[in-house]
Every structure is written in C-alpha cells, then in structure tokens.
Amino acid sequence: MRTAPGIIALALAAMLLAGCTGNVVTVSGQGYTSGTKTKTLDCGTTGHLASGNQGAGKLSVTVKDGGGNVVFTSGDFGAGQDGDAQAIRGEPGTWTLSVKTGFGYAGQWAITLSC
Numbered sequence: 001m002r003t004a005p006g007i008i009a010l011a012l013a014a015m016l017l018a019g020c021t022g023n024v025v026t027v028s029g030q031g032y033t034s035g036t037k038t039k040t041l042d043c044g045t046t047g048h049l050a051s052g053n054q055g056a057g058k059l060s061v062t063v064k065d066g067g068g069n070v071v072f073t074s075g076d077f078g079a080g081q082d083g084d085a086q087a088i089r090g091e092p093g094t095w096t097l098s099v100k101t102g103f104g105y106a107g108q109w110a111i112t113l114s115c
Contacts, residue, residue, distance in 0.1 A: 023115045027099045030108035036100040043095040043115035047071075050085040050114070055107010060100040063113060066093020 025039040043065070049072055053059060063072040071090035097113040 024112060025097055025114075026110055026112045027097055028108075028110035029099075029101065029105075032104065032106045033101050034103040034105060036098055038096060038098045039113075040094050040096050041113065041115060042093070043090070044092045045089055047088050047090070047095060047113055047115045048085060049088055049097075050083075050112045051110070052083045053107070053109040055105060055109065057105030057107070058102035059105065059109055059111075060102075061111055062096075062098045062100075063088060063090075064096040064098075065090025066095060067091035 023041045023043065025041045027037045027039055029037065047063070049061075049063060051061065058075065060075040061072065062070060065071045067090070069090060072086075072088045095113065095115065097111065099109075099111050101109075
C-alpha cells in the first residue's frame with residue numbers, strides 16, 4: 001500500500017519524466033475527504049498534468065487555461081491505484097487546477113499541474 005508521500009512522489013516523477021521543471025502546483029489529500037480544492041499558476045501555452053491516486057470513491061479533475069477555457073477534465077479517477085501524466089495546451093495566463101472529491105472519498109491522491 002502506498003503512502004501519501006509515495007503518491008506525491010509518483011506524481012512528481014511522472015512530471016519530471018514529462019520534461020517539466022517550471023511553475024508547479026499540487027493539490028493533494030488523504031484520509032476521508034469530500035469537497036473541492038483549487039490552485040492557480042501562471043502558464044504559457046503548454047502544461048503538464050501528473051496524477052497519483054490510491055483509494056475508494058471518485059475524484060474529478062478540471063484544468064482551465066488563461067482564457068478560462070476547460071483544457072482538461074476527467075471524472076474517471078475512481079477506486080483503485082493509478083498514476084498518469086500528459087501534456088495539455090491552452091491560452092497563456094493564469095491556469096486553474098480544481099480537484100473535487102466525491103462525498104466520502106477515502107485514500108490518498110495528488111494531482112500536479114506544471115508549466
């Protein structure tokens with residue numbers, strides 16, 4: 001079983017493998033949670049999203065670019081253990097990373113957006 005630092009390390013490793021070393025924000029949690037956490041950062045036209053998830057329940061992730069356009073959305077972070085990284089494109093400016101946990105999510109997770 002991975003610990004919260006293990007999940008964060010997985011997300012950061014995925015980000016480094018994707019070639020990211022600029023601005024970075026991470027939204028993470030562990031235990032029994034519900035609600036939305038949001039962070040922002042300044043980006044150009046490209047970013048990278050890395051995720052690590054281990055638990056039961058639902059996670060929904062949304063990224064908006066500097067123009068307010070949704071450039072990534074997924075509600076498929078479900079029960080189990082998973083890690084992923086991918087490049088995303090959008091308009092430059094202040095990007096927003098939002099992570100919503102469904103009522104009663106139990107486990108640990110980390111979602112990292114970098115530019």
